[in-house]
Amino acid sequence: MDPRFSAQDVLRCDLCETPVPPMYCDFCHVKLCKACVGEHLFDLSKEHKIVPFKQSESAYNYPKCATHINKPCELHCKKCNIPVCSFCVSDKHNGHTFRNILQDFNAKKEEMKKDLQELKKYLLPKYEEIGSEIDVEKSNLDREYGKLITAVVKKGEDWHREINNIVKKLKSEIDEMKSRQLALLLKQENTIKHKCLEVRQSILDLKKMLDLNDVSLTSGYKSHNEEFRKLPFTVKVSLPCFSPQVIKTEQLRQMFGSLSVLPISSKEHDDTLKMIKSSQSSVCPEVKPELTIQTKALIPTDFLNLYSVSCLSDEEIWTCGDDKIMKLYNLQGKLLKSIQTKSGNIPGDIAVTRSGDLVYTDPKTKTVNIVKNGEIREVIRLRGWDSCNICSTYSGDLLVTMNSDDKEHSKVVRYFGSIEKQSIQFADIGQPLYSCGPNKYVSENGNLDICVADYGASAVVVVNQAGKLRFRYTSYPKCSGTSFYPLGITTDSQNQILISDCLNHQIHLIDQDGQFLRFIFNEDLYNPYGLCVDTKENILVADWKGKSVLKMKYK
Incomplete structure (x- = not known):
C-alpha cells in the first residue's frame, strides 16, 4: 500500500515528502515544508495562498461524499441543499449553483460564538436569578401559609372557647334551675313531714283516749281531721327541654370563615435578554374588568x-x-x-x-x-x-x-x-x-x-x-x-x-x-x-x- 494514502502514516510534504509539513497552499491544496514553499511560489502560472497548516482548509473535518468515496465535500449545492465534492459539480449537479461549505461553517461558528456569549453572559445569570426568586417565593409560601394555619387554628380555639363558655353557661343555668326546683321540693317535703308528725300524734292521742274511757276527757275532745283533710299543695316540677339546632356544615363553614381563591399569576420576563428586541419597550394592555x-x-x-x-x-x-x-x-x-x-x-x-x-x-x-x-x-x-x-x-x-x-x-x-x-x-x-x-x-x-x-x-x-x-x-x-x-x-x-x-x-x-x-x-x-x-x-x-x-x- 502506498504510504501516502495509509491512515497510519504521518502527513508529508507533497513535493519532497518531508514529514509533518508546517505550511499549506489553500489555492493549490498542497502540503509544503518550509524548504519547498519558495519552489511552489515560483510557479507563476497559478495564484497561491500559503498559510500555516493548522489554519488551512484541509485542517477542517469535511463531510465525505456519498457518491465519490473518500472525497471531501468542499461545496454546498443550493438547489439540492446537500454537501457535494468537486467531482459532483460536473456529474449529478451539473448546472446547479454552489457555495463554499466553509462559508456556512464560519457563519455557523460565528452564530455559535454569539449564542455562547449570550448563554454565559445573559441567560444563565437570568435563570439563576429566577431560581433565586423561586427560593424566596417558597420561603414566603411557607411563612404565609403558616400564618394562615395559625389564623385558622386561633379561630378554632376562639370557637372552642365560645362553645365551652356557652356549655358552661347552660350548665350553670341548668344547675340554677335544678337548685330552685329542689328547694321547692325540699320545702314541700318538710311541710309533709311536719304534717305526718302531727297526724301520728293525733293517732296516738285518740288511741290513748279510747283506752282510758275517761268521760270528761272524751267530752272535751275536738276533732282535727277537718284541718288534716286540707292537703297541702303539691309542687309538680316541670323539667326544661334542650332544643339543639341542626348543625348545617355549609352554614357552619361560612360562619367560621373562608379562604379567598387566588389565581397563580405568571410573570413574563423581558425578551430583550434574547438580544432580538433590545430596543423595544413592551407595554401591557389594560385588561377590561x-x-x-x-x-x-x-x-x-x-x-x-x-x-x-x-x-x-x-x-x-x-x-x-x-x-x-x-x-x-x-x-x-x-x-x-x-x-x-x-x-x-x-x-x-x-x-x-x-x-x-x-x-x-x-x-x-x-x-x-x-x-x-x-x-x-x-x-x-x-x-x-x-x-x-x-x-x-x-x-x-x-x-x-x-x-x-x-x-x-x-x-x-x-x-x-x-x-x-x-x-x-x-x-x-x-x-x-x-x-x-x-x-x-x-x-x-x-x-x-x-x-x-x-x-x-x-x-x-x-x-x-x-x-x-x-x-x-x-x-x-x-x-x-x-x-x-x-x-x-x-x-x-x-x-x-x-x-x-x-x-x-x-x-x-x-x-x-x-x-x-x-x-x-x-x-x-x-x-x-x-x-x-x-x-x-x-x-x-x-x-x-x-x-x-x-x-x-x-x-
Missing part, C-alpha cells in the same frame, strides 16, 4: 314589574313584584304556588328563612309577616317606621331596613322573632349611615357583615356584626363619570358581594373589603333588581322590566 356570561335558565313570570327573588331551593324560587300575589316557580317557569298578602297590599320585599318559610314586608301596614303551612302570621308591627326590605341571617334572625314616617331617618334593625335585638343607624361620628330614600335591599355576608344597597345614596354601605362602618362602595373608580344605581344585593360562599346596577344593565362583583373585582354582563339582562345566590354558586336575578328571573353561572 368585565365578564359576559351566558344564561343557564330564563324563568318568565306574570309580573308587569319584577322586584325580588329568593331561593327556596336550587330548583324553586319565590318572587314578588307589582302584585299582591307572591309566586313560587320552578326553573322551568312552572307556577307551583301563589300566596296573597294578608292585607291585600303589594309586598315590599320577600325572603326565605333557614327553615324554608317565606317572610315578607308590608310597608302600608308597617308589618313583617311569615307564611307557615299556608297561613300568614304577623311577626313584627312597627310604630313610627315603614318596613322596606328584609333578609334572613345565618343565625335565623331577620334584618329589616326601614324609614321613619317623617322620612328623616333610616336604619337597619335585627329581630329574633318579634324581639328587637339590634338597631343600626349611625356611624361613630353620629352621622347617618343610610339615606332616607326607599329601596334599601339588605344581605348578611358569610363574615357576618351587614351589606345594604342604598339606592338613594348611590352606594353600598357595609357594617360589621356590631354595626360599625367598614366601608362604602360607590362604583368602580374608572367609571366615576357614570351614575351608580345599586338595588339588589347578595353574597356568595367566598364572601364576595354582588350588586345589581339597575339602569346600567350590569352587576358589580366586589370582595368582602369593598375592592372591585369585575362587572357581570348578560345579553338577556336589562334592568337587574333583586338578587340571590343558590348553593351551587348560580346567581339569580330578578329583571325589573324583563319580567323574568335569569339564572347565570358567574364563576
Whole structure:
C-alpha cells in the first residue's frame, strides 16, 4: 500500500515528502515544508495562498461524499441543499449553483460564538436569578401559609372557647334551675313531714283516749281531721327541654370563615435578554374588568314589574313584584304556588328563612309577616317606621331596613322573632349611615357583615356584626363619570358581594373589603333588581322590566 494514502502514516510534504509539513497552499491544496514553499511560489502560472497548516482548509473535518468515496465535500449545492465534492459539480449537479461549505461553517461558528456569549453572559445569570426568586417565593409560601394555619387554628380555639363558655353557661343555668326546683321540693317535703308528725300524734292521742274511757276527757275532745283533710299543695316540677339546632356544615363553614381563591399569576420576563428586541419597550394592555356570561335558565313570570327573588331551593324560587300575589316557580317557569298578602297590599320585599318559610314586608301596614303551612302570621308591627326590605341571617334572625314616617331617618334593625335585638343607624361620628330614600335591599355576608344597597345614596354601605362602618362602595373608580344605581344585593360562599346596577344593565362583583373585582354582563339582562345566590354558586336575578328571573353561572 502506498504510504501516502495509509491512515497510519504521518502527513508529508507533497513535493519532497518531508514529514509533518508546517505550511499549506489553500489555492493549490498542497502540503509544503518550509524548504519547498519558495519552489511552489515560483510557479507563476497559478495564484497561491500559503498559510500555516493548522489554519488551512484541509485542517477542517469535511463531510465525505456519498457518491465519490473518500472525497471531501468542499461545496454546498443550493438547489439540492446537500454537501457535494468537486467531482459532483460536473456529474449529478451539473448546472446547479454552489457555495463554499466553509462559508456556512464560519457563519455557523460565528452564530455559535454569539449564542455562547449570550448563554454565559445573559441567560444563565437570568435563570439563576429566577431560581433565586423561586427560593424566596417558597420561603414566603411557607411563612404565609403558616400564618394562615395559625389564623385558622386561633379561630378554632376562639370557637372552642365560645362553645365551652356557652356549655358552661347552660350548665350553670341548668344547675340554677335544678337548685330552685329542689328547694321547692325540699320545702314541700318538710311541710309533709311536719304534717305526718302531727297526724301520728293525733293517732296516738285518740288511741290513748279510747283506752282510758275517761268521760270528761272524751267530752272535751275536738276533732282535727277537718284541718288534716286540707292537703297541702303539691309542687309538680316541670323539667326544661334542650332544643339543639341542626348543625348545617355549609352554614357552619361560612360562619367560621373562608379562604379567598387566588389565581397563580405568571410573570413574563423581558425578551430583550434574547438580544432580538433590545430596543423595544413592551407595554401591557389594560385588561377590561368585565365578564359576559351566558344564561343557564330564563324563568318568565306574570309580573308587569319584577322586584325580588329568593331561593327556596336550587330548583324553586319565590318572587314578588307589582302584585299582591307572591309566586313560587320552578326553573322551568312552572307556577307551583301563589300566596296573597294578608292585607291585600303589594309586598315590599320577600325572603326565605333557614327553615324554608317565606317572610315578607308590608310597608302600608308597617308589618313583617311569615307564611307557615299556608297561613300568614304577623311577626313584627312597627310604630313610627315603614318596613322596606328584609333578609334572613345565618343565625335565623331577620334584618329589616326601614324609614321613619317623617322620612328623616333610616336604619337597619335585627329581630329574633318579634324581639328587637339590634338597631343600626349611625356611624361613630353620629352621622347617618343610610339615606332616607326607599329601596334599601339588605344581605348578611358569610363574615357576618351587614351589606345594604342604598339606592338613594348611590352606594353600598357595609357594617360589621356590631354595626360599625367598614366601608362604602360607590362604583368602580374608572367609571366615576357614570351614575351608580345599586338595588339588589347578595353574597356568595367566598364572601364576595354582588350588586345589581339597575339602569346600567350590569352587576358589580366586589370582595368582602369593598375592592372591585369585575362587572357581570348578560345579553338577556336589562334592568337587574333583586338578587340571590343558590348553593351551587348560580346567581339569580330578578329583571325589573324583563319580567323574568335569569339564572347565570358567574364563576
